[in-house]
Amino acid sequence: MKMVFNNKRSFMKSEFEQGHHWCRHRVKGCGFRMTIGREAVLDVLSRTEDHLSAEDIYMLVHETYPAIGLTSVYRTLDMLVNIGLVYKFDFGDGRARFELAEGPKGKDHHHHLVCTGCGRIVNYRDFIDEEVALLKKTEEGLSKKYNFAITNHLIQFYGLCEGCRKK
């Protein structure tokens, strides 16, 4: 009994808990309970730059918290996407991929470069200044013209990486 409790504590003592404490507040602020599974999913997402599938996340969480079920991973991801803490992508390989949305400082926003040969995905953050300005300008133009309240955008470039081109 005590062992189990200790396991839980040691599991929760993670870099995530220290560094991304605000995520928990957001979850609770939206009226959801902060469970071990939800924390573990956020923890996995906060430790990687990759674009993990639900099953990827399930397997990674499973390493430190074997009691979790795949169903809960799906449910947690769905909730996190709904409250805006996580982005959900489709890169065309038949399964959804997830990444943590930018923190409160919003400094981590990026776009994607996708290799249609091997599926490799590059996170691309080095926007030109013009690019940021134009994006905002375009959003304003579209908002006015089509009467949309624009909240987000998706920008992906497709092509062949060096390795895939040499074949």
Added chain:
Amino acid sequence: MKMVFNNKRSFMKSEFEQGHHWCRHRVKGCGFRMTIGREAVLDVLSRTEDHLSAEDIYMLVHETYPAIGLTSVYRTLDMLVNIGLVYKFDFGDGRARFELAEGPKGKDHHHHLVCTGCGRIVNYRDFIDEEVALLKKTEEGLSKKYNFAITNHLIQFYGLCEGCRKK
């Protein structure tokens, strides 16, 4: 026998056959046979601005060519996407959506405005001049920096349309 043949001819006599003849050449040029089903799928796609699912297309083709099967629609779409005649999109409703790629003049390229409330999709063609220039510039920068041969891009803005905002 003659009736059947006449049916085929009358089916093929469509605005599409006159206006989008080049599509057929592209299909045959890639080593594929031009069948009635394939022609009918291209015909449906060429007549709409909408973003049809495979089943939408199946039902529309079925009206003039009831012999077609859903399987063939999927296979045809897959082939058309592979040779670049059709674009495949995921707007997050669990089914793929398709639209005819721009013609040889390439004047029909557009981006999308997606309402996350009702799923409405606006085709948005009125690019600012800067936008086009910057897009090209960005592609060049990315090509060089990450050694990618960029062939395409996907740009979508998400938000709430007027109707969905009033609720």
Added chain:
DNA sequence: CTTGTTATTGAAAACCATTTTCATGTGCAA
């Protein structure tokens, strides 16, 4: 117009990521 070769097809079954169901467990406000 035939014919022969093969790509193509439709129906049915398989696939597989995701969702639903439902009985059990747990976070947390009181």
Added chain:
DNA sequence: TTGCACATGAAAATGGTTTTCAATAACAAG
């Protein structure tokens, strides 16, 4: 500590898409 609404896991269901396979049709050659 307690109660209960919310959250969970296992198993089954769902549903869009793909695979299988025997039958068919496109089309190049004659």
